[in-house]
Amino acid sequence: MPELNLTASSPLGGLEMQYAGVLLSEITDLALVSIAIPLGGRSALEREMAVRFNVGLPACGQSTVTTDGMYQFLGMQIDQLFALFEYSCNDAVSIISNELGKTAYYTDQTDSWAMLRIAGPMTRMALERICPLDLHPDRFSQGSVARTTMEHLAVIILRTDQDSFTLMSPRSSASSFLHAVETSIENVL
């Protein structure tokens, strides 16, 4: 019987596109794990995160990062955060659950989202065309995260640098999502 191997494929084939003033690229090396805070378990989780990751629980709409920059925790809901970290193997949940144990409930979300990085001086002009949020640097600070919709698609937007953002949208509509972002860039150039 021949060996059956399963090779992974990313939602957007690892694209990278350079426009005048905007760089658009697919993020393929990050894992995403949902961490649900048990009812009444906030302080226990907070303590464990401090001990294991030396990082605080992020407020909703904000994120916290470990000092080595390896793990970023996104405040998604009152009782839910996402852990975003570099990891390409198949057991992202255990990386987190091995640290935080029974203080939370974990769900792998790594495969659920197509992730794009958009960066450069024209980024906000392009995003104006599809993002209803106020992305002014003074209003949406570095590390801010929000759920929104862009062209009828659910999108999580995270500001990662002066002029760069991570955009996450459900995997199944990745092509439509890419088209929406590319069209925005082309329309403003």
Place this chain on the structure above:
Amino acid sequence: MIQVNRIAGGLIDRSQPLDFFFNGQQLSGFSGDTLASALIANDQKLVARSFKYHRPRGIFSAGSEEPNALVELRNGPSQEPNTRATVAELFDGLEATSQNHRGSLAFDLMAINDLFAPILSAGFYYKTFMWPKAFWEKVYEPIIRASAGLGRLSGDDDPDSYDKGFLHCDVLIIGAGPTGIAAALAAGRAGARVIFADEDFLIGGRLNAETFEVEGQAGPQWATQSVTELNSLSNVRLMPRTSVYGSFDHGIFGAVERMTDQLPGTRGKPRQVLWRIYSKRAVLCAGATERSIAFGNNDRPGVMLAGSVRAYVNRWGVAPGKRVAVFTNNDDGWRTALDLISKGINISAVIDTRSQRPTFDLPGVKIVMGGRIINSSGRKCLTTLLLADGQSIKADCLAVSGGWNPNVQLSCHQRGKPVWRDDIAAFVPGRDLPVGMEVAGAANGALTLAAALGQGHNAGNAAAIAIGYNPSGNPAPKAEDEASGIIGFWHVAESKARAWLDLQNDVTVKDLRIAQSEGLHSVEHLKRYTTLGMATDQGKLANVPALAIMAELTGKSIPETGTTIFRPPYTPVPIGAFGGRSRGKAFRPTRLTPSHKWAEEQGAVFVETGMWLRAQWFPRSGETHWRQSVDREVMQTRSSVGVCDVTTLGKIDVQGRDAAVFLNRIYANGFAKLPVGKTRYGLMLREDGIAMDDGTTARLSEHQFVMTTTTSNAVSVFRHMEFCRQCLWPGLDVHLISATEQWAQYAVAGPNSRPLLRKVIDPDFDISNEAFPFMACGEITMCGGIPGRLFRISFSGELAYEIAVPARYGDALVRALMAAGSEYHVVPYGTEALGVMRVEKGHAAGNELTGQTTARDLGMGRMVSKKKDSIGSVLSERIALNREDGLALVGFIPVNRAEALRAGAHFVSQNKAAIIENDEGWMTSVAFSPSHGHSIGLGFIKRGAERTGETVTAVDPLRGTNISVKIVSPHFIDPEGERLRA
């Protein structure tokens, strides 16, 4: 190509001449011209024909309020009808055609309508076109349709693209005339985030049309200088060519920005952008629009608004006439005489309706105080005016000023009513303004320059302070207040000839009298009965004079009469701009399954299921009809093994100490005691006891479940569960997150499903019948350690599993399954075969869960556990839902096996008439069963469980067939379930 009416001066660029075409004739103008100013330069007096009477029409104004000069702009698919020449920026090669005439503009065959004017007056269509009745559809309606409308569309798809966008600011300043500029300077200098929008392409508003001074400079110069300063501020965003068309809740405004309409082509970029502007504060500086005075034959080409005449002279350097008369009821109209005289244009008379001293001293000019014009004459354009005192005045242009109307519309879009001010004889914004909005300048009734600048300055500062900024301390820009006295005067009653109010829809004072005499006094009735204010100019010039005259006729005051309701858009917006990118394929996002690429390679035929594309069947070469493919897929799956992508079904991850308790309340049947490693079918009811959705839920651990839902209800079930979690039972420790996208999931069904899966799943996992029986579930690894999940559930009725792998491996897994299954002649099957097999098995699906059927109807009454409370349990016990003769889900076969059953047919007993009273139920799902070789169906029928073997009639009045059908068990294959448990 000589522009005979050009004069010196103006804000045009004579170093950039432009050629354009009107009705095929080549003419010339300059950069900075509008189409209207260029037409005036070329002495084109006649530009259109009116709607009803096809009377000659000339350019009336210089702004977006224009009622007459509507053209079809551009040719081919980009042709846009009803474009106002007064706001269309001239570009090289512009092509425009006049509208609403049969034959040429100069010799319109439809002008004969004017002879029928007496019977075409207000409301005529309520009194005509009724006899003979037969004539309506074939004669009258086609004629009316052919005459309706003004301009024509090309009939082709709009070839341009449009975009949308979202902007945020502290202060939105609407209108860039003197008021707006003062407000923008104040707020901008204070450091607020300002968006500053104007519909024009040149910032400055009426400063560009007048000869005022601000801060000791000419108005246009001060405007340009202010623009330079505002552009230098990084917190200010100037948006010319942007119409703020609507004021919506919470400080949100709609605006449309014209990106390429001033260019010969779009160069592939969006033609216009529809912006949603979120503001904390807004200052409405929309200025005021002048209105006319009605008198006999006041619609003749050459009659224009006085302020517009000065705009053409001052801003565009063109003279609309060589002998200009002025007719006014206020001081402002006199400015036209002053400005034209200073440009050397002859003023034949100034006629002021007020009996008082002349506003200005004009030596050598005929002045008639207390005068009234009762008629005009001239064949295609004005030559002579007739006064009430019998005098005859020669004029080729009449500049009329009936006063100025503040542009209050945006302040009234949320049902605010404007209030009347006698001193300016105009409506101003009332007290009920949209939240965060202030009105300043002429829009607020401050009709003179210094007052307007002061209000703009103060409003800009106030807005900045309200948000928390400090004003810069600069004083308001300095200017003088011009004379502005007015005595309201709306129409010359002595006129015998018709006096126009709505130039575009051809509504006259006579029509108002008819409406009033027929009892239609209210402004809302007046509007709809006469169609005044219902044309593309939305009555900007007609509304106030009309309601003032109606007030006169009914003996009421103007405030008592009131205005109609203003609604967005303020000016027309192309439908394409509202559509944005949502056209064609991009109308909605498309969702693709993990096996999509592979399925495309197989030549699958796809079907849209909501936003998903799912493979419907996989034709093989030689197959010419879909039934061949589907029958083959069914037979091959049942005899060996088939694979189907079921990723689209909702998957909800449920975790928490109280997850089991939660599910027990959500589902009608019991879930609290579901063992770890087991899956159970679950039925969800609505609160009113009606069946809502079904699926299977697997218990992966003490505190973790994975629920599946139907594809179409994935979102609504998740929403329902979140509501229960957050609002009904916040004291439960339970957490939800969607896992639909996370896992690629395939059904593997058929007698050879187990051996196939053994080749894919790692040997550490025992999937024998003993170790992994029917309804088992668990985490596994496959293909050398790739994590996955296995569920032994069956929709087809065969021995079957669903195997899940993280979506990144979805494409690879389907290929591996096909490779592993080739020795078993594995067949991919699509949604059609999936549907056939579940009908053969007798599984309920969406067709049976209609939102009107209950668990009892579905034969699942006993599944609604009475040992615990769950949503819908109590109301499912209502008497009406539990009748003895209630519906039951059963199977149907045609008595004549060759006949095809039809879903949607209704059942009637054989000896009863096919009428509603005898309706006993309906057919929900049908399929051709390859297993049986004939059509089969599922359906609801009264007392169905007791009537097995009975023959009834399936009546289909829609398709005109009646078929005899026999009631059978809904389980057409393996009723004992032996295959499932093999």
